[in-house]
Amino acid sequence: MRWGISDRWRTAEVKGQDLVVALTPKEPEVKIESKAPAELAPPKPTLIDEKVKLHGQLIEEFNLALIDKVSPEDLARQVKQFVTEYVQRERVALNQKELEGFADEVLDEMIGLGPLEPLLKDATVSDILVNGHMAVFVERFGQLEPTPVRFKDEAHLLRIVNKMVATIGRRVDEASPMVDARLADGSRVNVAVRPVAVDGPLVSIRKFSKRPFSLDRLVEIGALRPAIAEVLTAAVRCRMSIVVSGGTGSGKTTMLNALSSFISPKERLITIEDAAELQLQQPHVARMETRPPNVEGKGEIRQRELVKNALRMRPDRVIMGECRGEEAFDMLQAMNTGHEGSMTTIHANNPRDAIKRLEQMVGMASMPMSMAAIRGQIASAIQIIVQLQRLSDGKRRLTSVSEITGMEGEVIQMQEIFRFVREGMDENNNIIGSFRATGVRPKFAQELKAHGIELPGHLFDPTAAI
Ligand SMILES: Nc1ncnc2c1ncn2[C@@H]1O[C@H](COP(=O)(O)OP(=O)(O)O)[C@@H](O)[C@H]1O
Ligand SMILES: [Mg+2]
Missing domain, CATH: 3.40.50.300 (P-loop containing nucleotide triphosphate hydrolases)
Known part of the structure; x- marks a missing residue:
């Protein structure tokens, strides 16, 4: 077996259908980057195809139900290793930086909040505001600015939203379309979905500042x-x-x-x-x-x-x-x-x-x-x-x-x-x-x-x- 831990995982019961959907995007996605505009170009089509294939393989090899049972560091290491081996085996043309970005995106979808993760990790961002799957804004240094971050479609955003509120044992749906929650890092989230949110899910995240102002x-x-x-x-x-x-x-x-x-x-x-x-x-x-x-x-x-x-x-x-x-x-x-x-x-x-x-x-x-x-x-x-x-x-x-x-x-x-x-x-x-x-x-x-x-x-x- 080329990849030790997947051995153990495959033997356990497979859950996490929810994530399966997430990891098999059918349409090309816009690559998510929160940095300079020059880096915002969509990825090469071949890379998107590879990602879709890789997602499929990950689902087969990983027991997603066990994601919670290994430490995040271990999981990150395993996913990176898996992605690296895959890229080598399939001879995907990626440089080292692209490879790492690729692995990070796969990991973000699996355990994190997908396209929002880079913004959550960006220390200069204080608020993240999602107005439907096509419009994501952030506040930096007191000013609102648009970002190129996009979700694949509304269902993708909804899934991420439900992941956020699941931490407090809630769901958002038509019956309870507005929910407050808190992310694992302490950030505060307010979510509103249809029918109260007219153009699709609205998410407002007030990031927890790790070093509060004295x-x-x-x-x-x-x-x-x-x-x-x-x-x-x-x-x-x-x-x-x-x-x-x-x-x-x-x-x-x-x-x-x-x-x-x-x-x-x-x-x-x-x-x-x-x-x-x-x-x-x-x-x-x-x-x-x-x-x-x-x-x-x-x-x-x-x-x-x-x-x-x-x-x-x-x-x-x-x-x-x-x-x-x-x-x-x-x-x-x-x-x-x-x-x-x-x-x-x-x-x-x-x-x-x-x-x-x-x-x-x-x-x-x-x-x-x-x-x-x-x-x-x-x-x-x-x-x-x-x-x-x-x-x-x-x-x-x-x-x-x-x-x-x-x-x-x-x-x-x-x-x-x-x-x-x-x-x-x-x-x-x-x-x-x-x-x-x-x-x-x-x-x-x-x-x-x-x-x-x-x-x-x-x-x-x-x-x-x-
Ligand atoms: N004086 C300040 N200058 C710049 N940023 C600030 C200042 N005070 C607060 N912030 C930032 O502004 C955001 C909102 O602050 P917060 O104290 O949560 O506001 P409120 O409680 O009034 O809603 C936070 O990201 C915080 O770090
Ligand atoms: Mg306050």
Whole structure:
């Protein structure tokens, strides 16, 4: 036997019909490359024929059911060896680079997400957006760009989509056309198929960044200034409760993650998320994640229940990835009952909006509370709102730091401490602007002082460069 491992595999039961379909494309495929346009030419027809033949042989020799049972490294090695031997035997004219690309594509189809794999592996890609099988876009450095990636047809894309959601035990079909899932590497996926997706499957992948931005790094890339970072760092250390507000993809999770690195390693942190994304570095982190309902619509576990449960787990702080609804009520309660320093993010376009959203969300908890009581809860629970924005040039910036100072009558009082001021655009349509202190010295500076942190006055000087 020329190929040891296939010996063993052939003897076992053959499953994986699903993959069989994938590995026997009948029409020529467009070669998938995410690099320079010069490399985007479709492969030579002979290579496509070879690939089809090779797929057929692989199916015969591999027991696909065993794919999960060997390590990915072993599998990659075996597939490469198989492909190499095949290419030599059949005298396929391939250079070394083409051979490796060929083996990678075969492997991607078998165990990965097919044409999407190169994009998933590309560290400069932060989001992958599929609009039907013929249109795949990525976001790089804050800008959307088209890619030459294509699927063979809609069925091919659907199969890849179902592979993604299978990891959480789901299927997408007409009966449940929208599903959230998480890939093995932590990337978040949202999938929508017909009938809600009019032109075929829509896939939105927010890639998990392996090296999350630190606050220092965010300062380096101009998302905020050192003075602002200094104030926020002190606020986190001294257990101010913070809400990070911003639109989708404005960098909320990134900021929450960066801020939480200043929490003392002695504290017990409980994180609550819809899809675990946060990467807290403290030694004592208990992570919890919601569970979507199963196919029969049962078994859902919502953030609200997780917060309630978290409070029975002796947390020092609760960090909620994103507050979207009724759980706002429980989160505020946590912040008001000894879990100061808890943090969350919220989808809103400015700090005032963030408060309005919070009021609405608390209302969703159906507790008998007057608006004044709701506002009172918000004002006493939250001290700082950090506003982020993804500007029209694609850059993500902190645009405001505001402090909630209390209530006056039935109105929540808020004052802005720092803001980003737009001043114009350069010739490349990049926004020019600067960060400024508003001149307001925050009330919480007093509290920080009580903790032994004295913030120098120049940080808040509107005339000084910060
Ligand atoms: N200041 C920044 N500059 C550049 N990229 C950023 C910045 N903040 C976040 N990102 C990247 O932008 C994407 C969206 O960030 P994320 O924090 O997930 O946004 P949100 O939680 O608001 O949806 C991620 O890929 C992240 O790495
Ligand atoms: Mg987020």
